[in-house]
Each structure stands twice: as structure tokens, then as C-alpha cells.
Amino acid sequence: MANAYLCPNCKTNRTRFNIIDQVPQSVKLDPATGSVVNQYNSNEELDPFHIPYNGASKLIQCAACGVVGEEETFIKRAQNNPL
Incomplete structure (x- = not known):
């Protein structure tokens, strides 16, 4: 299931992200x-x-400001600030 993202740092980017798959x-x-x-x-x-x-298997990086965080943070920010 696809989820919308919103950067928790710059609070404007909803479209440009880097998805980082972590392979420990x-x-x-x-x-x-x-x-x-x-x-x-x-x-x-x-x-x-x-x-x-036992960390996150996927991280998200905002391609506008560069902040990196867990996917859930970006999803929750988008849910709390709908378009």
C-alpha cells in the first residue's frame, strides 16, 4: 500500500524523496x-x-533538504497535514 510523505524538517516537500533500503x-x-x-x-x-x-529496514531522505529518518515519521507528518 502506498503512503503519502511529507518532510518533517522542511515541511513543504511532498514529492521528492530517496528511499534507502538498509541491508545490515x-x-x-x-x-x-x-x-x-x-x-x-x-x-x-x-x-x-x-x-x-533490529533497526528500520527502510529509511527515507528528503531530496529537498536532505534530512534522513524512518519512513513512519514522513507518513505521520503527511497524515497530520493533509493537502
Whole structure:
């Protein structure tokens, strides 16, 4: 289902946005060099002390002012300020 967006920052843009799909990649780094020691393919493979990513899968960027935020913020702003 499509939703209307309104930028919560500039409060005028309703048409130009960048949709950012986030694809988290869990890795373990070497503390001295920063190189990847281990790359995890699923949450089941994570070490006991490695918390899986639980953030937003999609972010929205206003193409007018550049602010980035969760999609729900842009949707709610549009719902509260109809045309």
C-alpha cells in the first residue's frame, strides 16, 4: 500500500524523496587492523555477545533538504497535514 510523505524538517516537500533500503551485514573485526575476521550470514551464526540488528529496514531522505529518518515519521507528518 502506498503512503503519502511529507518532510518533517522542511515541511513543504511532498514529492521528492530517496528511499534507502538498509541491508545490515554482521561482521567481526580485528581490533588492531579493522579488517574483517568473520562475516556472519544469519542471526543464528552470531556470537553470544553479538546483538543482531533490529533497526528500520527502510529509511527515507528528503531530496529537498536532505534530512534522513524512518519512513513512519514522513507518513505521520503527511497524515497530520493533509493537502
